[in-house]
Amino acid sequence: MALITKKPRGTEDLLPRDSYRWQFMEKLFHEEARAFGYQEIRTPVFEHTELFERGVGGTTDVVQKEMYTFVTKGGDSITLRPEGTAGAARAFLEHGLHNDPLPIKVFYFSSCYRYEKPQAGRLREFHQFGMECYGTQNPAADAELITAASNIFERMGLKNIRLEINSIGCPKCRAEYHKALTEYFSQYKDDLCEDCRDRLERNPMRLLDCKVPHDHEIAKGAPTVLDYLCDECREHFDSVKGYLDANGVAYTVNPTIVRGLDYYTKTVFEFISDDIGAQSTICGGGRYDGLIEELGGNPMPALGFATGLERLLMTLDAQGIEIPEPDPCDIYIGSMGEDAHKKAGALVNTLRKAGLYAEYDVVGRGLKAQMKYANKLGARFSMVLGDDEIANGTAKLKHMDSGEQREISLDGDEFIREFTAAKIEEEFKE
Ligand code: HAM
Numbered sequence: 001m002a003l004i005t006k007k008p009r010g011t012e013d014l015l016p017r018d019s020y021r022w023q024f025m026e027k028l029f030h031e032e033a034r035a036f037g038y039q040e041i042r043t044p045v046f047e048h049t050e051l052f053e054r055g056v057g058g059t060t061d062v063v064q065k066e067m068y069t070f071v072t073k074g075g076d077s078i079t080l081r082p083e084g085t086a087g088a089a090r091a092f093l094e095h096g097l098h099n100d101p102l103p104i105k106v107f108y109f110s111s112c113y114r115y116e117k118p119q120a121g122r123l124r125e126f127h128q129f130g131m132e133c134y135g136t137q138n139p140a141a142d143a144e145l146i147t148a149a150s151n152i153f154e155r156m157g158l159k160n161i162r163l164e165i166n167s168i169g170c171p172k173c174r175a176e177y178h179k180a181l182t183e184y185f186s187q188y189k190d191d192l193c194e195d196c197r198d199r200l201e202r203n204p205m206r207l208l209d210c211k212v213p214h215d216h217e218i219a220k221g222a223p224t225v226l227d228y229l230c231d232e233c234r235e236h237f238d239s240v241k242g243y244l245d246a247n248g249v250a251y252t253v254n255p256t257i258v259r260g261l262d263y264y265t266k267t268v269f270e271f272i273s274d275d276i277g278a279q280s281t282i283c284g285g286g287r288y289d290g291l292i293e294e295l296g297g298n299p300m301p302a303l304g305f306a307t308g309l310e311r312l313l314m315t316l317d318a319q320g321i322e323i324p325e326p327d328p329c330d331i332y333i334g335s336m337g338e339d340a341h342k343k344a345g346a347l348v349n350t351l352r353k354a355g356l357y358a359e360y361d362v363v364g365r366g367l368k369a370q371m372k373y374a375n376k377l378g379a380r381f382s383m384v385l386g387d388d389e390i391a392n393g394t395a396k397l398k399h400m401d402s403g404e405q406r407e408i409s410l411d412g413d414e415f416i417r418e419f420t421a422a423k424i425e426e427e428f429k430e
Contacts, residue, residue, distance in 0.1 A: 061260060106131070171290065180228065367384065
């Protein structure tokens, strides 16, 4: 039987040597979420297909072309989540989270699945960090959310990140805009792709988001939504900009941003990096005041964003930003002979209980090979135990870089105290 050694197209393995890079981002997200009062939510990887059809929208590329949908043995249609907003909104409703004091603020790390053509920065399984906020229509909340994303990228040390914002209005002003779009695109009806001809009838705004190059060209001449905003939406947008200015978050207004998902209302935004090629949007989001109602709840304004972790990492790499490597092994305790080996194991365990990273031989290597391994681990300190050390109750603690040695007691409490002192002393020197 052939060995199965190839992962499915558009997926990536995270190898042990790289996991610290993800942990760096995750730690930063956790800290930022806490600073903004967001709590974690975890929802299933799969949901009922209808959730995404209704939530994300039946005329979007995501729903029409990209979903991983299958029928279960029980006959249900299930879809791997293509994004995190719909699942979080479903959980919000199912568990009556609106009964808690508003606003409700949640964040998530989610693997997402979209059957797209893989290329740099575009995967079929990818990962998002997202923040969602429910229960406020206030423009200060839009600015706060955008500021949270901006702070994250700033703390990561990212440069040359552009923030582009737009308002796509509410159902009230959108009716007029739809009319204008339908009129405009109807002139080109015969030139449009088949999907867009259908979208022209069902949801003309989706034509602005078509990835077919010819349609994209036609879309460039379309009326812009900002010219059709009602007074309320215009005031809301002006106010969001005012709060962003007050927060010192730089942005440009890009009236062509409409986003690829149907639930958005009013504010939409994207963060773009010019350092990672065609798939340059590292973060996208906006307000979605109609989604909760669309899914069967009472009206509940909401807003959020998600950032793609793979694209973020690509940007960090492209900009030469170094991610701090994990601390190396604190100490390797080598040993010769059975008694010494047991003592080494006991000391290592004492160190580990104290929260230190300590290793000893569990492979059966000779002493020379043990010390070679200690070098490979980059251990800060090492120590060798043999019959003499066990008999004396002391050993030589060696600082690996400088070669400096000092006597250390092998008595449990004494040992920890003296080792910690040596470690602090060396860190101080560094
Ligand atoms: P989205 O723009 O579809 O929005 O995706 C958000 C981010 O996920 C993108 O900016 C990108 O960084 C990353 N991403 C999307 N597709 C892929 C892919 N195929 N491969 C790699 N990365 C990808 C949403 O998903 C919304 N749920 C965001 C949101 C949250 N809006 C409100 N709340």
